[in-house]
Amino acid sequence: MKYEKPPKTVEEHIEVLIHRGLNIPDSERAKQYFRNIGYYRLSG
Structure with missing residues (x-):
């Protein structure tokens, strides 16, 4: 499986x-x- 979006860095x-x-x-x-x-644990 090839993902479309590359992972983001912390800065991004x-x-x-x-x-x-x-x-x-x-x-x-x-x-x-x-x-x-x-990132995802910070979301409300």
């Missing part, structure tokens, strides 16, 4: 969230949360 995920209107004042702290928790 943060850029997407900022583009969608999320205010992220400390990007280094956000990167730490992404690495420890994960």
Whole structure:
């Protein structure tokens, strides 16, 4: 099975969230949360 979309890096995920209107004042702290928790566990 070949996937159409390549996986995003942590930085790319943060850029997407900022583009969608999320205010992220400390990007280094956000990167730490992404690495420890994960993108999908952060969603409401």
